Amino acid sequence: MSAGPIRFYFDFASPYAYFAAAGIDALGAEFGRKVEWRPVLLWAVFKAHGIAAPMDVPAKHAYFVRDMRRSAAFLGLPYVHPARLPLSSHLAARLFHAVAEEEPERAVRLARRVLAAFFAEAVDISDETAMLRLAGEVGIGPERATQAMKGPWGRALLEGAVADAIADGVVGSPYFLVDGEGFFGADRLPQLRWFLSEGRG
Amino acid sequence: MSAGPIRFYFDFASPYAYFAAAGIDALGAEFGRKVEWRPVLLWAVFKAHGIAAPMDVPAKHAYFVRDMRRSAAFLGLPYVHPARLPLSSHLAARLFHAVAEEEPERAVRLARRVLAAFFAEAVDISDETAMLRLAGEVGIGPERATQAMKGPWGRALLEGAVADAIADGVVGSPYFLVDGEGFFGADRLPQLRWFLSEGRG
Numbered sequence: 001m002s003a004g005p006i007r008f009y010f011d012f013a014s015p016y017a018y019f020a021a022a023g024i025d026a027l028g029a030e031f032g033r034k035v036e037w038r039p040v041l042l043w044a045v046f047k048a049h050g051i052a053a054p055m056d057v058p059a060k061h062a063y064f065v066r067d068m069r070r071s072a073a074f075l076g077l078p079y080v081h082p083a084r085l086p087l088s089s090h091l092a093a094r095l096f097h098a099v100a101e102e103e104p105e106r107a108v109r110l111a112r113r114v115l116a117a118f119f120a121e122a123v124d125i126s127d128e129t130a131m132l133r134l135a136g137e138v139g140i141g142p143e144r145a146t147q148a149m150k151g152p153w154g155r156a157l158l159e160g161a162v163a164d165a166i167a168d169g170v171v172g173s174p175y176f177l178v179d180g181e182g183f184f185g186a187d188r189l190p191q192l193r194w195f196l197s198e199g200r201g
Numbered sequence: 202m203s204a205g206p207i208r209f210y211f212d213f214a215s216p217y218a219y220f221a222a223a224g225i226d227a228l229g230a231e232f233g234r235k236v237e238w239r240p241v242l243l244w245a246v247f248k249a250h251g252i253a254a255p256m257d258v259p260a261k262h263a264y265f266v267r268d269m270r271r272s273a274a275f276l277g278l279p280y281v282h283p284a285r286l287p288l289s290s291h292l293a294a295r296l297f298h299a300v301a302e303e304e305p306e307r308a309v310r311l312a313r314r315v316l317a318a319f320f321a322e323a324v325d326i327s328d329e330t331a332m333l334r335l336a337g338e339v340g341i342g343p344e345r346a347t348q349a350m351k352g353p354w355g356r357a358l359l360e361g362a363v364a365d366a367i368a369d370g371v372v373g374s375p376y377f378l379v380d381g382e383g384f385f386g387a388d389r390l391p392q393l394r395w396f397l398s399e400g401r402g
Contacts, residue, residue: 049258049259049260049261050258050259050260051253051260051261052252052253057250057251057252058250058251059250059251059252059370059372060250060252060372062370063370063372063383063385066382066383067384067385067389070382070392070396071392074391074392074395074396169260169263169264171260171261171264181267181271182264182267183268184264184268185388187386187388187389188268188388190275191271191272191275194275195271195275
């Protein structure tokens with residue numbers, strides 16, 4: 001029996017997803033687990049579960065902006081706090097899912113490029129022109145990208161991913177699901193590693 | 202100039218406080234920082250900030266109960282998930298603050314005893330008789346303990362601690378404040394260590 005995958009739920013507008021993305025593929029490779037990248041719209045997941053978005057609560061907003069900058073420094077990752085956060089990541093998420101259907105590896109390259117652009121280069125990923133440029137950088141032409149971002153297919157695939165996230169009990173970004181066990185937060189990676197190495201998976 | 206203290210805000214009914222308590226005094230000693238234990242009532246802090254208690258949201262409740270048991274195993278700590286959680290920890294918190302005014306070290310011994318009893322021995326710390334027994338175990342007589350838990354002094358001291366927590370931007374338990382920098386969560390201890398060792402404090 002081969003080991004099951006690590007499903008990596010995240011929102012492209014989540015700094016903690018960017019932090020976790022830096023390490024998750026290496027972790028999967030170490031334990032022979034495929035990593036399934038699954039971008040979702042966190043606001044839609046929150047709405048379904050009746051969870052208030054942390055960034056909408058002033059005391060939490062103040063804390064988390066500070067924690068995001070500090071966590072990037074702690075992890076040694078380049079970080080420029082986005083001018084707008086939260087922000088809707090639906091263009092990036094639709095594009096990802098449409099590409100992933102045909103070329104999963106290219107989709108992951110796109111995801112890494114989008115996270116780096118948004119969190120280290122001050123690119124506005126809710127802007128269609130900016131997204132077309134990022135798509136081009138990983139070999140996705142403008143016609144294909146536009147179709148994926150605006151057409152019914154990308155939308156339907158993203159809706160499916162959001163429904164899966166709700167069913168899988170996702171409570172925030174990132175959220176890892178492996179062998180039925182959920183791990184919420186970039187700070188759960190050490191515990192996920194322990195879980196995999198102790199053979200509890 | 203001597204290094205400032207680490208203020209350790211927590212709620213006696215928080216498993217993550219129990220997890221953090223296992224390591225915080227050693228961390229303080231390592232960096233020559235006094236640790237100021239400050240139990241509060243998290244529900245009162247949440248109310249002031251307009252934060253919904255995580256355990257009141259079904260999807261989060263389901264996740265966190267699982268995460269609490271797993272985190273204890275990950276950390277190698279004995280853990281018996283309390284029969285009732287959340288639960289009001291006002292008796293323990295009032296007793297702590299009243300004792301801390303006169304005997305801070307005894308108060309910390311009490312705090313450790315209460316956390317262990319609640320999270321590893323299935324003791325109901327909202328029960329006055331149980332609290333009197335725990336108080337006795339660390340040398341606090343029944344008259345003194347009753348006075349602290351039911352009288353105006355313990356109540357006023359706890360109200361002051363809650364007001365401080367609100368002013369200090371506490372958003373959950375545990376929350377560490379050192380040199381004006383806040384760290385939320387038992388999983389931020391590695392980052393707190395990094396902060397202290399890099400001399401950023």
